[in-house]
Amino acid sequence: MFPFAGSSYQGPSPRYAELRTCPQSVVKVPTAGGVDAWLVTEYADVRAAFADPRISRAAACGEGAPRVGGSMHTTPEMIISMDVVEHTRLRKLVAGSFTVRKIESMRPRVQEIVDELLDDMAAKGPSADLVQALALPLPLTVIGDLLGVPRQDLQSFERWARAFATVDDRAGGAASLEGLAKLSEYIVGLIADKRANPTDDMLSELIAARDNDDRLSEQELVTFGFTLIGAGFDTTANQLGNSVLALVEDHRDQWELLADKPELIPGAVEELLRHVNLFATDTTGFPRVAIEDLELGGAKIEAGDAVVIALASANRDANVFEDPDRLDVTRTDNPHISFGHGLHYCLGKTLGRIEMQVALEALIRRFPSLRLAVPASELPWHEGEINHTLTSLPVTWDA
Template sequence: MSAPRETDVFPFPGSSYRGPDPRYAELRDEEPVVRVRTAGGVDAWLVTRYEHVRELSADPRLSRARACGPGAPRVGGTMHTTPEMIISLDSPEHSRLRKLVAGAFTLRRVERMRAGVQQVADELLDAMQAQGGPVDLVQALAVPLPLTVIGELLGVPPADLRDFEKWARAFATVDDRAGGEESLAGLAKLSEYIVGLVADKRATPTDDMLSELIAARDEGDRLSEAELVTFGFTLIGAGFDTTANQLANSVLALLVDHRDQWDRLAADPALIPKGVDELLRHVNLFATDTTGFPRIAAADIEVGGVTIAEGDAVLLALASANRDPAVFADPDRLDLDRERNPHISFGHGVHHCLGKHLGRMELEIALEGLLRRFPDLRLAVPEHELPWHTGEINHTLTSLPVTWGEPE
């Protein structure tokens, strides 16, 4: 087993929403599967090339369940999860639960939601326009759009959504801060709320996904109470936070570093779908450059010329994979004309993001509305004054003040 290099302490400090730390490029060239010491003090294998990340994402010998079970190594810079969460399960348990909700997130089903998502976005943009600048884009659009949509899908009363946002953000705190206490506190609040909501919907079912899950049977067995509760907060948390952060970070990237591309999208809205996909590849969402969810090898695995031994922790660097020049020409450039864009920002394999079609649609609708109504949108404060929420799994802006029209 190779020893970690002292310089390879993970997470690397040079990463931001703009992209991964420059040393990933060195590792892709020199040591694409490398042993690193993590912030939690545990050694892990860091995988940086696209071909290896994609291959291992679909390898059943890499176990999420073993990474979440009792006695699992605590890899610093990663999010606390519980063993019963769908993102913590291996097949067949994972497949059983996933198929219960997969039908709600197919491309066809999501497209039927487009008019409703457009209405939510239009109402939020109307309010922005009526208020006038400056406006905090995080609170005016980036958070409420996906939060409202996922709340309606699951049947969460609108008045409760902001509490959900607060608890989900606490839950997304990485586990090396105060022993995971903040994350566990958020998890407890989410669980307590869903227990009550499940009880209400069991007594009075409504036309929403949570009610469908309550009634769901798999080979004649009703979902357990724990599975229902876990499903509820997992879908709500995953259904808004990543989209909200991706939207805010994408707008920031366009306004600050790629103004010419913002202007081009405003002039040619037909480019927006391709532009969203390129922003998903180019903008680095994950603060640790990985999904934030380590895996444990359940058997010896040969990859990239090294042997990952059974029991070893493995980190798959999605941000590095998305900048791999073997797959993406001129990978560090935001290219709206990129024809081949097989990015893996939504993951790959059994744990690929269920909500990728919904998230992509929300991003397209939100960007189209902003570009159409506010083509001269700009930051209302200097970039260095923008506040970032530290310690989360994602690069998260606390606020994004923007304005438009003639300068005062």
């Protein structure tokens, strides 16, 4: 039954390794949603599925679409729910704000935020909750700066976004829908404020695109606003927290290697993105539906069939990665697919990389003796979310 048991931040369910040995690499599995779905597990097939316009996100959000379970609620107006024409239209509106050059220019500000957070952590030490001290406030502050969200509102926004990310189907999606409603209500108010008092930020640019050029509907504007904020902090916060946990607890030799050779950190971030499993279902969390008959990985997929793409499995494919279950911060040949591929390739990939690089470098440099303050078995995790999300990460260090 999909989602499979056994997934953790340490890696995907062992079931994926078994499936990658099957003669047919795309297999049909029963799901918690009550329908069968085609599961894509091998790297080459995952890339092909992401790039194939016949495997549709929009169709998965339509009326009567098959529900596979283990996925968060999305609406047709969200960019992550759109196919090529509408997705391209919305993506173009913000692409200029996410160029490598523009995002790279934010690195000094990211460094400033990290230094302030770690100064505060050191002053209160020698122990801290790394989630609250660094992993969460860093991306929240950065995306707040980028989009013009007042800092005093960020904690409320984080709480609503956390609810929106809930995937517990047993509750009928009530928590997710409530979070979505709160996010929408907040963005409506923020848009009204920025219409009256525009500032130099991305949300003000989107409002201008709506009001002056009519390139956005009002609902698209509201939805795009909270989608960008939610996507801009939640994945980075979880990836950073889980990566530090992996280094200090499971792979201490790699932490110490980075302390000795900080020049390895950019490559280490890529390896952490590949190795540390972010998604609780080992997939993107966003199922797709075939809109035409097609063949993939030896499977004959029919129009209307559900398709689930397993990112974490692709990142452990031995056909692409040597010794794929080993975390190796010196790995150089690393074409991981953690940011997706094709149409929905992550818009914020450069920003996420910068935040990870700056945070890890400063953390390792300033707290080389950092370690868990409690046994790993006692760490609290959020239940029923799209991501593996630590509630807290108690750490300590030598004063």
